[in-house]
Amino acid sequence: MSAPDYILEASALKRQFEVAKPLFGKAKVVRAVDGVDLKIARGETFAIVGESGCGKSTLARLLVRLMTPTDGAVIYEGRNIASIPEQEMRDLRRELQFIFQDPFSSLNPRMTVGALIEEPMRVHRIGTVAQRREKVAALLSRVGLSPQIADRYPHEFSGGQRQRVGIARALASGPKVLIGDEPVSALDVSIQAQVVNILEDLKQEFGLTLVVIAHDLAVVRHMADRVAVMYLGEIVELAPVDALFDAPRHPYTAALIAAIPVPQVGARKATAKLEGDPPNPIDLPTGCRFHPRCPHATDLCRTSKPTLRARDAGGQVACHYADELTLDGLSAGSDTRSDAANARFEIYRAARARSEGANAPATTTT
Amino acid sequence: MSAPLLDVKGLSVRIAGTSRDLVADVSFTLHPGETLCVVGESGCGKSLTALSLMGLLASPPLSVTGGEALFDGRDLLQMPLDQLQALRGDRMAMIFQEPMTSLNPALRVGDQIAESVQRHQGVSAKAARARALEMLRRVGIPAPESRLDAYPHNLSGGMRQRVMIAMALANDPALLLADEPTTALDVTIQAQILALMRDLQAQSGSAMILITHDLGVVAEMADKVAVMYAGRIVEFGTVAQIFEDPQHPYTIGLMSSMPTLGQRVARLVTIPGVVPQASQMPPGCRFASRCPFANASCAKTPDMTEVATGHRVACWQVPLEAGIDQRVSA
Ligand SMILES: Nc1ncnc2c1ncn2[C@@H]1O[C@H](COP(=O)(O)OP(=O)(O)OP(=O)(O)O)[C@@H](O)[C@H]1O
Ligand SMILES: Nc1ncnc2c1ncn2[C@@H]1O[C@H](COP(=O)(O)OP(=O)(O)OP(=O)(O)O)[C@@H](O)[C@H]1O
Ligand code: SF4
Ligand SMILES: [Mg+2]
Ligand SMILES: [Mg+2]
Numbered sequence: 001m002s003a004p005d006y007i008l009e010a011s012a013l014k015r016q017f018e019v020a021k022p023l024f025g026k027a028k029v030v031r032a033v034d035g036v037d038l039k040i041a042r043g044e045t046f047a048i049v050g051e052s053g054c055g056k057s058t059l060a061r062l063l064v065r066l067m068t069p070t071d072g073a074v075i076y077e078g079r080n081i082a083s084i085p086e087q088e089m090r091d092l093r094r095e096l097q098f099i100f101q102d103p104f105s106s107l108n109p110r111m112t113v114g115a116l117i118e119e120p121m122r123v124h125r126i127g128t129v130a131q132r133r134e135k136v137a138a139l140l141s142r143v144g145l146s147p148q149i150a151d152r153y154p155h156e157f158s159g160g161q162r163q164r165v166g167i168a169r170a171l172a173s174g175p176k177v178l179i180g181d182e183p184v185s186a187l188d189v190s191i192q193a194q195v196v197n198i199l200e201d202l203k204q205e206f207g208l209t210l211v212v213i214a215h216d217l218a219v220v221r222h223m224a225d226r227v228a229v230m231y232l233g234e235i236v237e238l239a240p241v242d243a244l245f246d247a248p249r250h251p252y253t254a255a256l257i258a259a260i261p262v263p264q265v266g267a268r269k270a271t272a273k274l275e276g277d278p279p280n281p282i283d284l285p286t287g288c289r290f291h292p293r294c295p296h297a298t299d300l301c302r303t304s305k306p307t308l309r310a311r312d313a314g315g316q317v318a319c320h321y322a323d324e325l326t327l328d329g330l331s332a333g334s335d336t337r338s339d340a341a342n343a344r345f346e347i348y349r350a351a352r353a354r355s356e357g358a359n360a361p362a363t364t365t366t
Numbered sequence: 367m368s369a370p371l372l373d374v375k376g377l378s379v380r381i382a383g384t385s386r387d388l389v390a391d392v393s394f395t396l397h398p399g400e401t402l403c404v405v406g407e408s409g410c411g412k413s414l415t416a417l418s419l420m421g422l423l424a425s426p427p428l429s430v431t432g433g434e435a436l437f438d439g440r441d442l443l444q445m446p447l448d449q450l451q452a453l454r455g456d457r458m459a460m461i462f463q464e465p466m467t468s469l470n471p472a473l474r475v476g477d478q479i480a481e482s483v484q485r486h487q488g489v490s491a492k493a494a495r496a497r498a499l500e501m502l503r504r505v506g507i508p509a510p511e512s513r514l515d516a517y518p519h520n521l522s523g524g525m526r527q528r529v530m531i532a533m534a535l536a537n538d539p540a541l542l543l544a545d546e547p548t549t550a551l552d553v554t555i556q557a558q559i560l561a562l563m564r565d566l567q568a569q570s571g572s573a574m575i576l577i578t579h580d581l582g583v584v585a586e587m588a589d590k591v592a593v594m595y596a597g598r599i600v601e602f603g604t605v606a607q608i609f610e611d612p613q614h615p616y617t618i619g620l621m622s623s624m625p626t627l628g629q630r631v632a633r634l635v636t637i638p639g640v641v642p643q644a645s646q647m648p649p650g651c652r653f654a655s656r657c658p659f660a661n662a663s664c665a666k667t668p669d670m671t672e673v674a675t676g677h678r679v680a681c682w683q684v685p686l687e688a689g690i691d692q693r694v695s696a
Contacts, residue, residue, distance in 0.1 A: 017520070019512065019516065019520065028512070049552070050552065051552045051554060051555065052522060052523070052524025052525065052527075052528075052550070052551050052552045052555050053508070053521075053522040053524055053525050054552075057522060057523065105464075144640050145640070146640065146643055148643060155424070157409070158408050158409035158410075158413065160407075160408025160409060161408055161409050182523070182550065185549050185550065186408075186463075186546070186549065187408055187579065188405070188406065188407050188408045188579035188620070189579055189581065189620055189621075189623045189624045190407055190619060190620050190623040190636060190637045191407060191408045192579070192623070193623035193624075193625070193634035193635065193636045194636045196625070196634055197633060197634055197636060200633075215549075215550070215551060215552050215553060215556070216580070217553060217627075218582075218624070218625040218626065218627050219625055221625065221627060221630065222625040222630060222631075222634065242630075245627075255554055256552070256553055256554060259553040259554045259556070259557045260553050260582065260627065261553070261556070261557070261560075261580060261582030261583050261585065261586050262582055262585065262586075262627070263581040263582045263584070263585045263609070263621075263624060264585055264609065265585050265605050265606050265609050265610065266585075279508055280508040280509040281508065281509075282509055282512060283509065330627055330628075337609075337610075338609070338610040338611075340610055340611050341609065341610055341611065341612060341621075343687075344611075344612055344613070344618055344686065345618060345621070345622055347686045347687065348615065348618040348619065348622065348658065348686070349622075351615075351658035351659050351686075352638075352658045354658065355658040356638070356658075
């Protein structure tokens with residue numbers, strides 16, 4: 001294999017927020033992103049997962065400079081975008097696009113859907129008015145919406161429909177890197193499947209690099225090439241997707257996997273709940289930040305901080321006992337269907353095949 | 367069986383001046399302690415159904431054009447606003463899909479929760495603040511003392527969601543409407559919140575309508591499941607019936623689209639096509655234009671038909687096996 005070609009890198013990246021300023025003494029800070037190093041290869045799908053509040057959105061925003069870091073660098077195509085002038089950054093924004101977590105607050109309610117999708121092209125002076133209108137229509141159908149809705153307003157749409165508008169908008173300027181902060185979590189599974197397929201097609205077509213933050217680990221498992229697991233502002237494990245899910249090395253990764261809700265009645269073994277108090281990002285635990293909740297913690301963990309080091313499969317892990325622990329990954333057959341359901345699915349598949357054959361050339365489905 | 371807490375019959379919602387129902391003839395009952403999960407394609411009317419029950423439809427242009435929703439025997443759809451407001455946040459609470467739309471950005475989160483507690487429970491400001499703190503802790507907000515005075519924009523997406531959950535649960539509602547309550551949360555916090563909701567149910571016997579597209583959450587939480595498509599309930603049954611004996615082609619299509627944790631597939635299965643525009647909605651079954659089983663009979667609207675006790679389906683071709691036999695022998 002040739003040396004990987006990295007398109008985006010973070011090095012010792014930090015971002016802090018002041019939360020409360022007491023009358024006396026030092027202001028309290030949240031270390032939302034606390035020393036992150038990562039390299040994203042051109043053309044890969046890189047997923048970031050982790051506990052709510054662990055700094056994923058902050059990291060994503062730093063990577064495209066929607067926010068400036070407190071410290072550290074973000075290298076895009078050889079340039080440190082954390083420190084280039086705003087003017088230069090403006091041109092780069094065309095290449096680095098963002099899909100937001102909350103499609104409601106991120107779409108200007110006074111603009112029509114068409115204008116919203118056209119805006120990035122207008123800002124970057126792409127195409128003529130007519131070409132842009134055509135592109136808007138194409139993008140809308142691409143994300144599974146009817147081009148006829150271009151003159152309607154965001155509030156007229158459901159959450160999932162709005163999220164697709166956000167995706168169309170992000171695609172409009174022809175980005176090289178697309179960062180999605182929960183890009184499909186507002187979507188029902190059938191639309192989610194469409195959008196995931198669209199993102200994968202676009203990735204193929206345009207050699208896009210995708211960075212995806214997602215809570216739905218089944219989606220991550222399906223889409224990602226590599227996955228970074230964050231905990232309290234730091235990466236605790238990073239590995240190729242199969243290695244991570246099948247053989248996690250960090251106890252927090254294993255806890256995440258154990259908490260995945262299984263779509264099968266009565267499947268959940270009791271409640272696979274993480275013990276202990278949720279972490280306090282203002283008053284960080286000593287040693288390993290996961291130790292107060294880790295079932296394997298020892299005195300060493302309470303006092304000494306594990307560094308991120310190589311694990312097997314070309315990954316990295318930050319746990320003192322990564323080599324000794326045997327942690328459960330995804331259990332085989334964790335979602336098996338009943339025979340009756342399987343039979344129904346089979347009938348459905350056969351009918352799909354038949355009706356698509358009969359109507360050939362079939363209208364594209366995704 | 368005891369009397370239902372909520373009995374919805376024929377609920378319909380429309381945009382003023384149009385003829386298509388965004389929510390069409392939706393009926394179901396809910397008993398104390400029960401959880402009904404509502405699933406269905408984005409835009410099929412799940413949120414509108416919940417908002418109608420809360421009297422919170424964006425009206426105009428939306429309005430309820432038919433049906434009744436008896437809550438404790440009183441029709442929510444006809445109730446005067448002041449009575450409805452007294453119920454909201456007290457006997458009946460909603461967790462909204464988008465937290466920023468229901469949190470006041472200018473108010474500290476602790477004050478928002480405390481204010482609601484004070485209004486409905488008539489306790490002292492101090493007690494209300496203590497309750498707010500307790501609720502923030504119960505939904506797993508780290509360092510809750512220091513977050514009481516935070517503004518919503520100081521919090522991560524998932525924390526805002528938890529603040530809203532804390533607010534909704536603060537007054538022990540008899541009916542909780544939860545619209546994608548855990549979508550913004552990671553799976554460990556999700557497990558914690560779901561457990562919290564189950565605890566609440568066990569303690570106070572409250573009923574819950576849970577809108578979610580996570581079929582894993584459905585399997586874990588639901589007693590009953592309603593599958594909606596283009597404004598209608600197309601299949602309704604117990605959670606076991608829906609997962610182990612899915613009948614409607616849309617239900618089956620939905621379940622096949624789910625990425626599985628087992629084997630990785632190259633491409634996810636999708637349901638062909640898109641939901642038709644209002645003007646192009648086929649007469650009869652609204653799923654017909656995307657359904658591989660559709661035939662001439664589907665141009666008439668299928669009624670909900672019982673296929674097993676408590677399991678109802680609106681499809682002319684059900685059971686699908688029978689159709690196959692006919693086609694083969696034909
Ligand atoms: N503007 C801000 N002011 C103060 N604190 C902030 C701000 N933005 C984020 N934080 C804090 O930084 C931490 C990380 O937040 P971030 O939004 O990055 O988390 P996240 O991993 O994306 O969480 P989620 O999964 O819930 O979206 C949280 O503790 C959050 O409260
Ligand atoms: N204020 C409004 N004005 C006009 N149309 C609306 C309005 N609100 C919702 N709609 C339409 O009503 C339909 C149902 O919307 P609803 O929000 O109930 O969908 P949903 O099932 O909750 O979808 P999602 O899973 O995406 O949240 C959608 O087609 C939407 O476009
Ligand atoms: S009624 Fe007809 S079109 Fe509708 S779902 Fe059943 S088979 Fe398909
Ligand atoms: Mg976030
Ligand atoms: Mg909704």
